[in-house]
Amino acid sequence: MSSVKTLQEKINYDKTFDCVQCGYCLPACPTYETMERETHSPRGRINLVKMVAEGKAAIEDLQEPIEKCLGCMACTTVCPTDVQYGEILEGAKEVIEDNQVKSKTQQKTEQFLFESFFPSKGWMDTLGNATWLYQKTGVQKIARSFHLTKVAPMNLDQFEKVLPDLPSPKERKRRAKRFIRKRPATAKVAFFTGCVMDSMFFDTNQNTIELLLRSGTEVVLPEQQTCCGALHAHSGKIDQSRELAKENIKAFEEEQVDYIVNNAGGCGARLIEYHHLFEEGTEWYERAKQFVAKVKDITEVLAELDQINYTKPVEKTVTYQPSCHMSNVQKVKQPPRQLMDKIPGLTLKELDRPDFCCGSAGIYNILNYEDSMDVLDVKMKDVCSTQPEGIVTTNPGCLLQMKLGIEREGASEDMEAVHLVDLLAQAGPVGKWE
Amino acid sequence: MNEWIEALQKHLPEKQIMTDLADRHSYSFDASFGEYLPEIVVQAKNKGEVVQIVKIANEHQIPIYPRGQGTCLSGGPLPVNGGIVLDLSQWPEEIDVSADDLTVTVSPSVLTANIDKAAREHGLMYAPDPSSAHVATIGGNLAENSGGPRGLKYGVTKDFVLGLELVTPEGEIIRTGGKTIKNVTGIDLTKLLVGSEGTLGVITEATLKLVPKPPAVQTLMAVFDDVRLAGQAISRTLTSGILPSKMEFMDQACIRAVENFQPAGLPTDAAAIVIIELDGHPETLSIEKELIQDIMKNIGARDTVIPESQEDAAKIWHSRKQVSPAIAKIKPTKVSEDATVPRSKIPDMMDRLKEIKERHNVEIVVFGHAGDGNLHPNVLCDKRDQEEMGRVELAVEEIFQAAIDLGGTLSGEHGIGTMKAPFMENELGEVGLDMMRRIKDAWDPNGIMNPGKIFPEKGQKLVLRSE
Numbered sequence: 001m002s003s004v005k006t007l008q009e010k011i012n013y014d015k016t017f018d019c020v021q022c023g024y025c026l027p028a029c030p031t032y033e034t035m036e037r038e039t040h041s042p043r044g045r046i047n048l049v050k051m052v053a054e055g056k057a058a059i060e061d062l063q064e065p066i067e068k069c070l071g072c073m074a075c076t077t078v079c080p081t082d083v084q085y086g087e088i089l090e091g092a093k094e095v096i097e098d099n100q101v102k103s104k105t106q107q108k109t110e111q112f113l114f115e116s117f118f119p120s121k122g123w124m125d126t127l128g129n130a131t132w133l134y135q136k137t138g139v140q141k142i143a144r145s146f147h148l149t150k151v152a153p154m155n156l157d158q159f160e161k162v163l164p165d166l167p168s169p170k171e172r173k174r175r176a177k178r179f180i181r182k183r184p185a186t187a188k189v190a191f192f193t194g195c196v197m198d199s200m201f202f203d204t205n206q207n208t209i210e211l212l213l214r215s216g217t218e219v220v221l222p223e224q225q226t227c228c229g230a231l232h233a234h235s236g237k238i239d240q241s242r243e244l245a246k247e248n249i250k251a252f253e254e255e256q257v258d259y260i261v262n263n264a265g266g267c268g269a270r271l272i273e274y275h276h277l278f279e280e281g282t283e284w285y286e287r288a289k290q291f292v293a294k295v296k297d298i299t300e301v302l303a304e305l306d307q308i309n310y311t312k313p314v315e316k317t318v319t320y321q322p323s324c325h326m327s328n329v330q331k332v333k334q335p336p337r338q339l340m341d342k343i344p345g346l347t348l349k350e351l352d353r354p355d356f357c358c359g360s361a362g363i364y365n366i367l368n369y370e371d372s373m374d375v376l377d378v379k380m381k382d383v384c385s386t387q388p389e390g391i392v393t394t395n396p397g398c399l400l401q402m403k404l405g406i407e408r409e410g411a412s413e414d415m416e417a418v419h420l421v422d423l424l425a426q427a428g429p430v431g432k433w434e
Numbered sequence: 435m436n437e438w439i440e441a442l443q444k445h446l447p448e449k450q451i452m453t454d455l456a457d458r459h460s461y462s463f464d465a466s467f468g469e470y471l472p473e474i475v476v477q478a479k480n481k482g483e484v485v486q487i488v489k490i491a492n493e494h495q496i497p498i499y500p501r502g503q504g505t506c507l508s509g510g511p512l513p514v515n516g517g518i519v520l521d522l523s524q525w526p527e528e529i530d531v532s533a534d535d536l537t538v539t540v541s542p543s544v545l546t547a548n549i550d551k552a553a554r555e556h557g558l559m560y561a562p563d564p565s566s567a568h569v570a571t572i573g574g575n576l577a578e579n580s581g582g583p584r585g586l587k588y589g590v591t592k593d594f595v596l597g598l599e600l601v602t603p604e605g606e607i608i609r610t611g612g613k614t615i616k617n618v619t620g621i622d623l624t625k626l627l628v629g630s631e632g633t634l635g636v637i638t639e640a641t642l643k644l645v646p647k648p649p650a651v652q653t654l655m656a657v658f659d660d661v662r663l664a665g666q667a668i669s670r671t672l673t674s675g676i677l678p679s680k681m682e683f684m685d686q687a688c689i690r691a692v693e694n695f696q697p698a699g700l701p702t703d704a705a706a707i708v709i710i711e712l713d714g715h716p717e718t719l720s721i722e723k724e725l726i727q728d729i730m731k732n733i734g735a736r737d738t739v740i741p742e743s744q745e746d747a748a749k750i751w752h753s754r755k756q757v758s759p760a761i762a763k764i765k766p767t768k769v770s771e772d773a774t775v776p777r778s779k780i781p782d783m784m785d786r787l788k789e790i791k792e793r794h795n796v797e798i799v800v801f802g803h804a805g806d807g808n809l810h811p812n813v814l815c816d817k818r819d820q821e822e823m824g825r826v827e828l829a830v831e832e833i834f835q836a837a838i839d840l841g842g843t844l845s846g847e848h849g850i851g852t853m854k855a856p857f858m859e860n861e862l863g864e865v866g867l868d869m870m871r872r873i874k875d876a877w878d879p880n881g882i883m884n885p886g887k888i889f890p891e892k893g894q895k896l897v898l899r900s901e
Contacts, residue, residue: 017766017818022465023505023569027545036449036477036524037457038504044460051459061456080759 012091013053018083019046025075030357031068034374039065042075042085049092059099066092068371070364071234072324072357090233097236114232114240162403164201172202179219186216186305190255192262195227196396207425208263208298214431215307224251230270234362242277249291263298263421265323265395266362268330271295297326298421299394303335312428313345319388320348321402323395324357336394336420343427349386360401380405391417438494442476445486450477461519464504464511467853467898472513477521481601481638488636489605491518497885500632502574505566507770508851510578510631514886522573531556536644537596537613542573542637558644561588576637579629581847583680586805592628599639600627603878613641631849632884634877648713652723653747656708656730657701657737664706665781667733668804674729676722680711681805688757688801695760698753709754757801765797765814769830773837774808774846786836787811794829808846823899831896855890
């Protein structure tokens, strides 16, 4: 096979023909709106992929447009011809990644980040602990010790401002790994804790377990679980993403459960597409399919089981920033709204454009800080026009980004960002069976 | 670097100039066929910038191609001879509704659907509704004189334009028409400019007519076992004293494609369906609904469906909207035509299309705005198959000829652009086309405004095959 053929296959040349270039994706694309050129639109990117496959442009020409894509997948919800943009984007990232000549430092940093840092419970605990230490002692720029600053030298301090309060390392270590019920369980659930969620949003994870238990389920936290691999795939490291998928599939196969539950829209979107990483017909494809069939967002499970009464009114007006990956990839749109509807006293004022990305997009806001802030500013204008006291989200990245948005607007006196799970926990959840 | 590029750089903010290969490729295409790499892409955000850009282009005799959101189906914005793509889509949206005058004044970048949205806040309506109205700019709609389903009752874009502001190919600003419904002051330059496909200048502002928003709508669907009957039913309805706002046609291939794609409960054994929308006062609608049902029954329709709820009505219209994506599943490449015939000739046109399909062994499906004779025969093919594309070229040529033979026209609403230019003389005759060309030459002495469109080069032929 010639190298042109190999490139065409890898970059999904065939799939680009599904795009009829009608332009219906343009009004849905956040970066087309903020960057003001077709080069940063889905139609433009797909065309460039095609140009590269046909040898009319170089891989280098493709790099920036692809890197600046948020991957929010809003385009796929309006595409009249069902173009597989996600696959085209991932293929392009892989080709760019393979083609890139990187400096030694960059290689080492990435190696550390993707091979050790995100998949590692140890490192994630350390991040949680270090953040805790940072908060408790005021040590400056702890993040630098993780070499994160080499990836994004200028802006991590922006994010440090909005990190949540963390429980002490002792508290985090003490958590049980299995919650058995004496009564018959409504369902058996395995909880996918997520790496960032479990280190930086430990309380949210605790609340998730609490809500699951109050729903009458049995909960288990498989110990061998690891990072979902979303960030790896976003960076074109498909092989690593695939390895992590295998580890997770193995870890969760050990437990006979009804649901594999997560509370991070971005992780959920990766978990639910694990079968795309394997060739159809292979053993791993089948195992992935079985895994995927059980993957659910926490809001889906809570809404479906419907076993909780919320007893404590939350007298607040909030708006809701849905996670793009949750809406557009997992296609979970109504359950979060149904749950908010059950909280007494709560008023939900919908955004004018809830489906417009907040600009967080995995680690996009770290890698492309300026572009991400342009997207965030559009979002915050919409948020502010609803005059909420709270912004509800369903994904850690969105949550941090919304906190940052509130800071940037100077509105931290008026509103706060909160994960839906934490809001539900505030509302006095009591099991209907209790 | 070229002198003219330097001149552009001097007069425009850096962000509005693109010379990178990736950017130039991104403006090399539209929703039709072919890709042509421009030397530069510039974005104008006000009329002062347009004047500067056009003056530089004219002085240096560099071709210039105005562009909205690039949804054109006939190649209007394609930079076929290289030069400058002038992107107007990033101009800040300005919509100024003058409710008491029933007019609205807009900037060229406004998305067409937003005009109607703004009008509705005042109980008014902007009627032209091309299916891309939520993406396409009014500037592009004006240049192409876009239509849409509601064209049947309300007319097309040109019927809603009262006045224009234009930057001429020599960089001068002129205003045509005005803000009044009646205006016979001199030759009607407004109508000349609408539909001139960007060959006579750059539209920088438009004053459009609004109409009262109808208080209610009513949907009906008639099912036919014979395509000819469907055609007759359309003429019969329109001569019975009823003017529906829309009359849409789908042939069996379209019905089946939609049902395979996203089942909506359409009758897959029917030869054709006609979807009708009435608008007006609710009491009138309930009478007209009965009348149409009788007409359909008398003419021999198998069935007339009246949706019980708004959701059911929306479902029927959704299935019509699904035609485009559904037929794209049959084959990846869609050559979408808009040959239009007098309404009484729809059955004959359907027969001709069937013959063409069989003669060249190509896949043709037909849907469209049958109420005004504007059919959309779509040839479905695969542009990677050179042999097939050769047959498609022949079929498309014959579709154009069939429309002309039946007293119709090459294009009802998509425009001539590059693809239909070779057939212009067939419809207009040598002198007719020459008169058109003389107007163009008088307006644009250096031939810089959107060259390669409407007017064929000597010996130009339809080409759908790539090299």
